[in-house]
Amino acid sequence: MPISLTHQCLEFSKRLLSMQTRKSLSSNAFLMPTILLMSLLCLSSAQALTFHPRMDQAKWLPDSHVLQCQLTQPIPSFGRAVFDSSAGQPLRFYLQSVSSAMSQGQALLQSEAPTWNPALATVNLGLVKVIQGETPINLDAALADQLLNELYLGKSPHFIRRSKHSEERPTEQLVDAEQARMMDSSIIKVGLSSVHFRAAYSQYLQCLEQLMPVGFEQLSRSRVHFEADQWQLNAKTMDWLNTIVRYVEADTEVKQLYIDGYTDDLRSGSYNSQLSKKRAEAVAAYLIEKGISAEQVTTRFHGERFPVASNKTAEGRSTNRRVTIRLDKLGAAISQR
Template sequence: MRFWLLFFVLCFSFRYAGAVTFRASIDDSQWEMESSQFICRLQQEIPSYGVAAFEHQAGEAVHFTLTPTQRQQVEGQAKLVAEASPWQPGIDPQLLGVVRAVPGTGVIEVPAELAKNMLAALYRGMTPTFNTDQWYGTPELLKVGISAANFQSAYIDYLNCISGLLPVNYRQVARTAVLFPSGQTALSDATRERLALIATYVKADNSVQTIYVDGHSDNLGRRLLNRDLSKKRAEDVARYLIQQGVPEERIVTRYHGERYPVVPNTSAENRARNRRVTIRLEREEAPVR
């Protein structure tokens, strides 16, 4: 099986030997690093073609994007192969996978597992290369390579960056609902863990201006008692956020009793979903993180 895979890759490489090729030379190969608690971005400019970038957002896995300066350079699928760099004679190419360009843009997005394989190949000094026979919609063969020159030192900076990422990003904490047993207000261990993550993010992102904490109940029992129950739940959540370091002046606490169920109170399962406190973050307009 390994023999036939190697045979296929070698034949594939010979086919693309005369293709139009874009790749930074050893002298021109530069890696730029953007670092913050929210995102780590490691990118390389490919002369006359575009930008290759690894992005690792807080709370998510790394992914890779190849963005051309001109649209529609690539349509359809491309084979991703780890090829030997100029200083690695005799090393066989390795097929990593097949990817597709986003229709109408020429942008190739590589999912997490393949992106990790690309990083590993670069660290070994190999050149991840996208191969396609649809350059500008013509039968012209195209190769776009990511140079491994100067990568290892940049990779150390990348590792340092991801070690300092927050455990979550804004999208993951902007809307949260925590649930309560019937008639109870105590915070469960799972709720405390979730609130601690929210607090960690809010303390790091100064653009978060307001945290809305809304208490709710199901429809069992008297309406006034349900309103008081929802009030106590919201207050306990807000108090815990404050204990975790969230500025009190940013928190707006509200309570609604049984007035706004997310599902009809027609079953035990539905009532369990309605016994909740929702936490909603609102922030100033800011660049996407």
């Protein structure tokens, strides 16, 4: 209920009370309870709209995969809170809501003491950005990690922001700590519960131990290098190819691998063509030996063509003696090298 309507509600209760003397009200078995009930409803309507799991509802859902670890809490009537660690990416936290009632701008982030342990101090963690869309709040690794610590201590982080339907002008949308404690129906609070957090967090940590250190972004276009006139794979190259094999086995969306061999320009064109072919075939053979389907692998060789550095220097030639491995999730036509 908007504040103006709340004030009207309370004024109506006062007028109704003044219409009767205290004596006559006390003898009216119906009117007095009605006035008291209206007053309570008016007061409750003025409080901030809070989305927070009840103790009997609160749950944390760990989701474990070699490519992604998530820790999720459903928030009734709002959406869900998610801690996400994906392969090769930093930890992030986000609130997801199909119909977020928060206005865009900045929200106050507080870590509050739970009702069963009021001795814990409430801490202001600063202001965070609120945007429009299904994920109105997104936090970076540092702040996400701080939220995990607060939850582990048994505290309840809250995001406090004015409603997008608030009558306040955009420049007045900021909610400070004092306003957050006031009864104000224009304020929205979205909170996390620490109930059952530690057990789920333990499973989340176990997932992190087996999470791949690199993801598709790092692996989708990678290179391995060779000594002059060589096509044999060294230990460093095999370690990297093992990482690619592990990733492809875990990510069923990867449909095709394109293997391209190259050389420097110190030898003849025909020699370089055959050398680049041997390099590409050596990489492809190793991947297939380790479990990649031969049907997924396309091998090409280009000799000294398409250099990525100058062949006039030793460093440039070393860079050009390479095989590139490209992972394609769509299995579409070959794109640029």
